[in-house]
Amino acid sequence: MLDLTTENITENVQIANSSCSDRRVRYLFERLVVHLHDLVREPRLSTEEWMAAIEFLTKVGQTCTDTRQEFILLSDILGVSLLVDAIDHPKPKGSTEGTVLGPFHTHEAEDVTNGANISTDPQGKPLLVICKVRNLAGQPIENARIDVWETDSKGFYDDGNFWFKAIVPVPYPIPSDGPVGKILGTLNRHCYRPSHMHFMFDHPVYDPLITALYLKNDPYETSDAVFGVKSTLVVELKTVQDKGIAEQYGVDVGCALINYEFVLVTKQEAIDMRYRNAEAAMKAQGKQMQYINGLPVPDID
């Protein structure tokens, strides 16, 4: 490990890391070193630029508190959070797609406060949300645990159907007073998320689904700061027109209405899909896969 040059330094760092006994960690560091070095080598990163990156990362770390996670925010605005979720919770055709939680949902305490504030906002426009929960075969799913953010507490769930009263969501900015907000400025990007409502489904048989519904024609529909919008999750805001329906749910005629059917995949379906995707990803790297604890490593490394 002498005479390290811009060309052979990568191989030498790999050798230094090669006696790590955890094969998965070893593989992750092998990939990290390859990409980190290429990221420096390709654009001929200068010392000044690298020091600016070091200072930026330091500030990101030091902006984190018990209620703010600036590194997750950074991950969000670079599309990494969405990517990790898509890999971890693959969705076959016909099932409801997942999406990012967004920066306000990393700490339960804040969620509650946030939701509570919004739901009691006297400016809020009342909204009725009526949903179904099905599996890929179209059968209703019972006993799912459902968490919804930005609603009040009056929710009902029965036999694969649930409904609740909330307020029509509005766009909001992600925290932009820290180093990540500054980067968004440098990149000439805005810091807004389109109007949306989060849903989380938990069930013994089904893969957890973390998703959100977005309102059609929102000004930020195609430019979400954290890349969360998917067209299958965009819903049209309707209005309650039937007097019987209005009475049944205790809202006024003319109240805003969202109807949606969520389709969950079983844990086994998700496991099978992750395996197939991992195999394909490893093949694309020219490697045979070994699968350890549900995660891939190269067969020979």
Next chain:
Amino acid sequence: MLDLTTENITENVQIANSSCSDRRVRYLFERLVVHLHDLVREPRLSTEEWMAAIEFLTKVGQTCTDTRQEFILLSDILGVSLLVDAIDHPKPKGSTEGTVLGPFHTHEAEDVTNGANISTDPQGKPLLVICKVRNLAGQPIENARIDVWETDSKGFYDDGNFWFKAIVPVPYPIPSDGPVGKILGTLNRHCYRPSHMHFMFDHPVYDPLITALYLKNDPYETSDAVFGVKSTLVVELKTVQDKGIAEQYGVDVGCALINYEFVLVTKQEAIDMRYRNAEAAMKAQGKQMQYINGLPVPDID
């Protein structure tokens, strides 16, 4: 920018970043997003692993203080610091190679304290260091500003020659009580740097040289925790045998001795080499280069 999948998310993040007006920043983020996404996609990074990475980076940031830079330490142990230095200060054949400063030299105040402690260490073995400073044509370089760490203050410089009395350097560990030390443990790596002595040369005509001399046969000669050793910088520890030399420099016969000739490259030579290397790196990416403020960007991006 809808229907983001594991495959098209990268392109969509690139589009979002594409209106950044600084071409160099735009190019760096383009490369960052490509490599960051590949780093997640290739090994099918799990949510749990990504959260562990987020927590690790947060701890690294929060370990940084006015006198400790844990992100530089992380950069050091991953070979990135050495790589950035090699790119920024390319050395043609025949010139003295540069190397990393190492984690103890990021803050002047600490350097002084560190150096002072070592030089007054009564356990230290006296060392005489006699050096020349030349250019590639073999001509002595006058008026270079030279900084040496781990020595006392009695240094002399004249007409391309300098000498000073110091103590024989010993191996030392990099800070290992933080998150980076933990990573070294996970990777089954030690935290030691081989015995060395830092030199920094500054001159109006010559490219700054930051380098170090390493002692031959040091136990960590081939496993420096921060990848700083280069064979051309490894020196044999000799002893002063001539009584005349001993008297001339005010040391005892038998005192440890290092002789070394440093060869500097001109700023213009370094500029030309950086340009050629940047052009080659861009060509390897299949791109034509445009050179702005001494740094490359793709001609069409």
